[in-house]
């Protein structure tokens with residue numbers, strides 16, 4: 138065998154240790170287990186965090202395996218598979234709600250649209266599959282952030298600037314980061330970290346999310362989580378439409394919410410078979 | 411408050427059986443599905459166990475109805491749609507199949523079909539069908555010839571024939587009937603009189619005593635356990651035509667499942683094709699005159715994706731073909747002609763077998779995945795060209811449905827290859843929907859076909875993106891690949 142690279146071997150050792158148990162590990166524990174000085178590990182850990190293979194808990198400072206690493210393995214659900222398995226239920230939701238239906242998955246801090254069903258009024262509409270939507274300003278994105286298995290809500294803040302969707306090309310302020318951090322698309326967009334955290338808490342409490350004119354003025358979106366057989370949220374399904382049809386006084390209609398949740402549950406049931 | 415009422419449909423397909431429950435707006439309320447075994451005893455042979463299929467059907471009906479909290483009393487009707495041509499022979503007294511069912515894809519009757527060539531014109535003219543291993547008549551004849559004592563039992567009426575619709579209706583209601591659309595795939599029915607034809611029976615050597623009674627596609631055939639009226643039967647492709655609400659002459663749909671089938675409604679007169687399509691019954695509602703259709707049948711499309719999954723292991727699910735094909739920009743020069751059962755429309759060449767042409771060291775599995783999707787599109791292009799030539803006018807958009815329409819890349823390739831927009835309707839399971847519609851019409855759940863049209867909505871649309879020069883040169887390559895597949899199997 139030829140020469141091997143010591144730091145790569147050490148990185149692999151760290152990953153093995155983090156994968157070996159359910160607990161998060163601190164630098165001191167890792168250093169002891171590997172028989173190395175803490176200083177040597179710091180650089181490797183920083184690199185692993187940078188590529189997303191390892192995450193550091195903001196509160197305790199301890200380390201765990203990162204979401205990116207897990208997505209490399211079999212836990213990842215092919216987005217084309219998700220669309221194929223969701224097709225019937227997305228159609229039924231569009232029929233019931235009389236609105237367009239969207240399915241999204243988490244992608245680089247934003248929401249990748251993997252399926253789109255036209256609003257059933259036979260008006261001119263354009264397929265938006267492949268579009269990237271901002272997570273913090275859409276119901277799909279809020280669901281994906283709230284149920285991120287690795288609690289990675291911070292990702293919304295790392296989202297590349299290219300997440301401005303076509304749909305908001307007219308939203309004048311879309312590209313200007315607000316003072317607090319997240320870009321505002323309308324005056325109602327949630328831009329503060331604390332506000333977003335509170336909103337995600339609400340989403341987890343209710344089991345669904347909405348955006349009321351937070352991405353586009355006059356539009357509301359409502360979404361619920363799609364889970365796989367292990368209970369991991371692999372996507373979100375929702376509807377988007379005019380505020381007059383979907384909400385009253387800033388609150389989404391509860392019947393539409395129940396249609397969305399029914400569709401999400403039906404797909405979840407299908408995925409766990 | 412009265413409880414909501416629904417219509418259920420059984421879709422007994424080539425690879426699986428499904429039951430779906432629909433509401434009055436034609437929306438899916440519940441779904442259940444079970445696969446059954448594909449039996450491949452020899453190259454070219456494909457069989458199913460009809461008893462296993464009946465088990466699966468009972469299972470999916472129970473799952474879709476009671477399993478989703480619906481009471482059988484809430485079902486106003488049950489419709490049936492089925493894989494066509496697949497041939498079941500069973501013992502009238504025991505109710506047991508006398509042999510495995512011979513599936514439509516099976517080519518064992520190749521030599522038999524060649525020996526019938528003196529009757530070619532008769533079959534064309536009377537039954538509307540080319541001589542091919544595809545249809546039920548030769549499969550019946552093969553079983554009668556090859557199974558000792560079977561012909562005598564069939565002549566006495568102790569052994570019954572049915573396509574899958576017949577088999578299921580017989581199990582559900584005890585009646586031995588078939589619908590006109592399924593009967594039109596046997597080579598035994600006269601297309602104009604819609605009854606069994608003595609000359610066709612004689613040509614194929616099939617005794618009349620074993621045949622079911624031919625009935626309209628929508629009428630109450632009887633009641634199943636639980637008191638639900640069994641009120642419709644349609645071959646799967648005709649059901650899809652009905653589910654896409656193609657009720658007017660010229661209206662056309664294309665369904666993408668194991669195979670793919672383009673059907674155009676031609677009104678109340680059968681139209682003969684000059685370009686390799688076949689003439690078939692579209693549907694017959696109660697006592698109304700039958701509506702006919704021209705059909706372009708493609709044997710292998712979705713089943714090629716499954717072959718890539720099951721026989722090559724290149725993908726672990728059908729949907730992953732899109733992911734794999736997405737890893738490359740184009741086909742890398744490679745073309746896949748999936749002539750596993752010979753070539754159907756418009757070629758009708760049972761001597762053809764599958765080829766992958768244009769291989770070089772450059773070609774990867776991504777290119778092959780792409781060639782698989784393109785094969786579906788080019789085969790569609792060939793039948794669309796034939797349809798345009800027969801109809802004397804050009805298709806302006808393609809209404810596509812079926813399981814493969816979940817594949818966005820395929821839909822885009824289709825639009826590119828056909829140079830027309832491709833549209834997916836709100837319910838892609840049009841096969842089930844069509845059977846439900848017919849059953850609902852027969853029982854008054856829906857008043858008329860206009861009320862069904864109102865349920866049709868566009869769910870997605872893909873527009874052509876490639877240039878005419880690319881399209882033309884790719885089509886030339888495809889046709890060369892087709893040439894390479896011919897004259898392979900010799901009897």
Ligand SMILES: Nc1ncnc2c1ncn2[C@@H]1O[C@H](COP(=O)(O)OP(=O)(O)OP(=O)(O)O)[C@@H](O)[C@H]1O
Nearest residue numbers: 423424425667668712713715716728729812813817
């Ligand atoms: N996303 C996809 N991409 C490509 N092919 C697909 C996809 N999803 C399903 N298929 C293919 O479509 C077929 C299933 O579609 P569908 O359920 O309409 O067919 P089917 O009704 O089961 O066919 P049959 O009636 O002949 O049994 C399978 O052959 C499968 O390989």
Ligand SMILES: [Mg+2]
Nearest residue numbers: 423646667841
């Ligand atoms: Mg089918």
